[in-house]
Amino acid sequence: MLNRRSVLLTRRAALLSGTAVAALAVVPPAASAGRSTSAAGRGRNAVGRTAGTPARTAGAPGTSGLVRLTLPVPTGPYAVGTEALRLVDRSRPDPWRPGQPYRELMTTVRYPALSPAAHPAAPQMLPGEAAGFAALNNLAGIPADKVDWAATRTHAHEGAPADTSRGPYPIVLYSPGVADPRALGTTLCDDLASRGYVVVSVDHTYDAGAVQFPGGRVEASVLPAELGKAGGDPELIVALLEKVTSVRVADTRFVLDCLPDALPRGPRAVALPDRIGMFGQSAGGFTALQAMHDDPRILAGANFDGVLAYVQEDTDPGRLSTVAAEGLDRPFLLIGKDGDDLGTEPSWEALWRNSSGWHRGLILRGAEHATYTDAETIVPQIAAQLGLPDETVRENVGTIAPGRAITAGRTYLAAFFDRFLRSRDDHGLLDGPSPRFPEARFFPRTV
Structure with missing residues (x-):
């Protein structure tokens, strides 16, 4: 999930052991995801709404x-409300589950x-998602069984009425990295909503480690098994990478x-x-820009450390995506880990060279791949409470101070969408x- 730099599958799904997959298969429906009702969508979708009620209330002992x-x-001026939605695309069978005549997503x-x-x-x-996250545990050096993953509360309030007195609000979609839950982007998504956006985060079912649906049903990732079928064959792995991206882009367009x-x-x-804008981290950043291209x-799209090619x-330099090979005519932002630049990331250089729209790129010194999740x-909280070595923190999230990384990520992301979705002046922050x-270092600017 987090401690590897690869945008897609090979460096992440390889971490998913058979034991982890078996653990996901027996995750109990510890708590219902809440009420669910269905309604007709726009021809090809059905919608179920769920409050996502947890098994414990906030503040109860863990x-x-x-x-x-x-x-x-x-950090924004608004309180944040939230609601979970189940979306069903009846226009296409599920690409990961032969025989399932529809595709369902949780958002x-x-x-x-x-x-x-x-x-x-x-x-x-939710409990099933937390159990799946712990079972896969791609956090280097973190003993997942020592953390109560289901106990963490966000700063969004279930079912709170929308503030309709101000607005209107742009819409921003979020896509997570391969095998990651949509919940791992909570810090950025909560903050963006607090600044006056409607934010829709998407779980890509059977790609994400575990997705919990209304009623407590949990669907686990099929990617470890798919990677096993590839058997190390480079062409089969590339085909799998291409499928992962195409499914994610189709999911995104359905949500749109x-x-x-x-x-x-x-x-x-x-x-x-x-x-409408979109952002994501790792494979989610790839998804955001590829969906924007298509x-x-x-x-407008922002990519946090996602490679834009089907490579291991x-x-x-090969196997460029169409977004990298053809470029974008609308604004995009690249934010990478320390050491990334247009010379080390061939797919970023190709996108940069081939794009006619506004674009900027930067890195945060001391950042790692997972800094943007x-x-x-x-x-750092887990390491401090368990007495883990400093190297565990560095391997996962680099050497940048967490407060600085979080503030910078939030500020640059909001400035980008403010400029291009709301025409607000960011006083040159992006220039x-x-x-x-x-700690920010910008790439050479050409547009």
Whole structure:
């Protein structure tokens, strides 16, 4: 999941042992994902809404002796509401499950809200998702069985009424890395919603380690088995990488088809369906820019450390995606780990050279691949509470101070979408070095 740099499958799914897959297969439906109702969508989708009620209420004692985690408070002026939605695409069979005549996804919608104190804080992960996350455990050196993953609460409040007095609000989609749950982008998604966005995060079913549906059903990743079938054959692995990306892009375009109708009534009333952006980390960043290339409804895209080619090594110059080979005519932002630049990332250099739209790129000194996920805040907490060595933190999230990394990631992402979805002045933050963020190094600018 997090401690490897590869954008897609080979360096992540290889970490998923048969034991982990077996553990996912027996994850109990410890708690229902909440109520679920179905309604007709726009021809090819059905929508189920679920509050995602956790097994424990916020503040209740956790399992004795297990580490409990907190997430950073959002920085925007709005409180955040949230609702989980099940979306069903009946226009295509599931590409990972032969015989299943439809594709179903779980998404989380966050939005500016009112009266948060009257509504419970949403869990970062439901019990089945938490068990799957622990079973796969791609965090280097972290004993997953020492953490109560299901106990973490977000700063979004379940079912809180939308703030319709201000708005309207642009829509931003989020896609996570391969095998990661959508929940691992909570820090960025909560913060963006608090700044006045409707944020829709997507789990790519059978790609994500574990997805919990209404009623407690948990669907585990099939990627370890698919990687096993490839048997180390380079061509088969490339074909699998291409399939992973194509499925994710199709998922994204289906979610776009559902917007804004599938949104809860409050945010639906104030969402701007003609002002849509997307971002993601690792394979999710690849997904964001490839979907933007394929679908003109996405006006701006941000890629956190995702390679844009079907390669097993990031430095390989071949097998470019169409977004890298053909470029983009709309704004995009690249943010990488320390050491990334246009000389070390051939797919980024190709995208840069072939694009006519506005683009910027930067790295944060001391950042690692997982810096741009919730690992940046949770790994140091786990290490401190369990007395783990400093090297464990460095291997997962680098040497940058967590507070600086989180602030920089949030600020640059919001500035990007503010500029291109809201026409707001960022006072040159995206145009070059700023004394506010001395750890940021920009790529050479050509547009």
